[in-house]
Amino acid sequence: MNSIWTIARKELSDSLRNRWLMAISLVFATLALGIAWFGAAASGQVGYASTPATIASLASLGIFLIPLIALLLAYDAIVGEEEGGTLLLLLTYPLSRSQLLLGKFLGHGLTLAFATVIGFGVAGVAIAVLVENVAIASLAAAMLRFIGSTVLLGWGFIALAYVISVRVSEKPIAAGLALAIWFFFVLIFDLMLLGTLVASEGQFSAELLPWLLMLNPTDIYRLLNIVAFGDSAQLSGVLSLGADLPIGAAGLWIGLVLWFAIPLAGALLLFRNRRI
Amino acid sequence: MSCFHLDNVSYRYDKSPVLTGIDLTLEPGEILGLFGHNGAGKTTCIKLILGLMTPNQGSVSVLGGHAGDPQVTQHIGYLPENVMFYPQLTGREILNHFARLKGASLQQVPQLLEQVGLGDAMDARTKTYSKGMRQRLGLAQALLGKPKLLMLDEPTVGLDPVATADLYRLLRELCEGGTGIVLCSHVLPGVEPYIDRAAILTDGALKAAGDLAALRRQANMPVTLSLDPANSISALEHVIDSASSSSGLIIKSDSGRLRVDVQPRDKMALLHAVMASGEVADISIHQPSLEDIYVHFIGSGGLAHRGGSQ
Numbered sequence: 072m073n074s075i076w077t078i079a080r081k082e083l084s085d086s087l088r089n090r091w092l093m094a095i096s097l098v099f100a101t102l103a104l105g106i107a108w109f110g111a112a113a114s115g116q117v118g119y120a121s122t123p124a125t126i127a128s129l130a131s132l133g134i135f136l137i138p139l140i141a142l143l144l145a146y147d148a149i150v151g152e153e154e155g156g157t158l159l160l161l162l163t164y165p166l167s168r169s170q171l172l173l174g175k176f177l178g179h180g181l182t183l184a185f186a187t188v189i190g191f192g193v194a195g196v197a198i199a200v201l202v203e204n205v206a207i208a209s210l211a212a213a214m215l216r217f218i219g220s221t222v223l224l225g226w227g228f229i230a231l232a233y234v235i236s237v238r239v240s241e242k243p244i245a246a247g248l249a250l251a252i253w254f255f256f257v258l259i260f261d262l263m264l265l266g267t268l269v270a271s272e273g274q275f276s277a278e279l280l281p282w283l284l285m286l287n288p289t290d291i292y293r294l295l296n297i298v299a300f301g302d303s304a305q306l307s308g309v310l311s312l313g314a315d316l317p318i319g320a321a322g323l324w325i326g327l328v329l330w331f332a333i334p335l336a337g338a339l340l341l342f343r344n345r346r347i
Numbered sequence: 348m349s350c351f352h353l354d355n356v357s358y359r360y361d362k363s364p365v366l367t368g369i370d371l372t373l374e375p376g377e378i379l380g381l382f383g384h385n386g387a388g389k390t391t392c393i394k395l396i397l398g399l400m401t402p403n404q405g406s407v408s409v410l411g412g413h414a415g416d417p418q419v420t421q422h423i424g425y426l427p428e429n430v431m432f433y434p435q436l437t438g439r440e441i442l443n444h445f446a447r448l449k450g451a452s453l454q455q456v457p458q459l460l461e462q463v464g465l466g467d468a469m470d471a472r473t474k475t476y477s478k479g480m481r482q483r484l485g486l487a488q489a490l491l492g493k494p495k496l497l498m499l500d501e502p503t504v505g506l507d508p509v510a511t512a513d514l515y516r517l518l519r520e521l522c523e524g525g526t527g528i529v530l531c532s533h534v535l536p537g538v539e540p541y542i543d544r545a546a547i548l549t550d551g552a553l554k555a556a557g558d559l560a561a562l563r564r565q566a567n568m569p570v571t572l573s574l575d576p577a578n579s580i581s582a583l584e585h586v587i588d589s590a591s592s593s594s595g596l597i598i599k600s601d602s603g604r605l606r607v608d609v610q611p612r613d614k615m616a617l618l619h620a621v622m623a624s625g626e627v628a629d630i631s632i633h634q635p636s637l638e639d640i641y642v643h644f645i646g647s648g649g650l651a652h653r654g655g656s657q
Contacts, residue, residue, distance in 0.1 A: 165417035
């Protein structure tokens, strides 16, 4: 446990030193406040629209930004150490490969969690203080749900980045593959799903189709933040499939947890079998 | 308890043998030189002892335990070749990090940095370090927590002559304290005075192992005597000719001296005869150096088939 914490601690202090933590927090806070204030601009007025609309917009932007940040944070976790020659050295220390990877995960995971809590937390507090007549209880619940699911989504992509990082031997390849993962889950997947939907002309099993959304953590994340308001009108595009999903919010949470637990377990397994 | 013991160890990489049937032991307080051409299997040997890989055959025991066990690795210091440390951290921060991982006390960190000559640079980021300074930092790292087994891969690369001498003095001290040390180097004349034993690897097999005297005996290479004649060269030549019962003596005259290559077993007989004759004013004896022995065992097969990757 001690060595896991030693590795995590170095990652945390690195992200403070290179100002990643500060930069991500700042981006999140700016994003949240911007959307809160100008979210209603489309309907011709400036000001706070409503909590569900704000969260829905935040979640839609979040799926672009959070996977990208998580992948950038974590893609060189192992391959970077290898290129610097420190991986070989670290493994000659009383430190198992699993401990090294879990330490990295703890460090990167906490960095992302702190940035999310600080960035969106500040924005939430600002909205509660500055906007008149906002229902504090529902805002707080929505914000907590949003922050929690954002952290889980980020962890999922950190774990996916590790799967790459323990497999490849060069940093540029790891970076390229990380971008490919982002491209696939954020842009391609929904298009493919939509294509399947149209091409099958309703022949596709109507029971099975909504479950396909569970194959993409960013879809689970959006569903989770929108469905919670019980307002299916906000569900657009392929997400409308989610209204037919026979699992509740708890199922979606479990889905997000699995989406970081399974890739992390996979990365650990791959790392353990890798030849040094 | 030996520092490590390799017993009939073989290792294959994708079915091509890297090491075959290696038997090698290091006792506490010994300095072993591990030599071989590029791709001979030195690095693989070290990785097996460090527990980074397991052999396909044979057994590796390290400090009385299993290679790679945390209780064992805690007492091993390792300096890899060409390590780049985290460039954005200072020397002190890096050493603190590694000390924590090793469970060593943080108090020794400034002391160690001082000892390797980084006292003034310990709070500078390592991206400003020269190659020699990075090498010193690597050494300080290897010395964390008073290791019982120290493995150094090309420790003198980038070090100036004074620092190199300091390093060997330090190693000698550690040795006297009971640490077993493995030195891998290509600078053979540099390490020769400091090693107790040498092991020479070629193509994954142990060609020779032992102290220098044993290796010389095994190599059976001629000893060169350099003789100054007391009276005349021809008189001295005559003495040598009549003294040598065996063939194979080579006599070369150059600038008034004689160089005689003599088989080790004939050396004393020849010396006695020469001394008794009174025809010699001065004698110097040149034993084959570590480099000569190395070339003898490796064979001077040229670079072509010595390529191989490490």
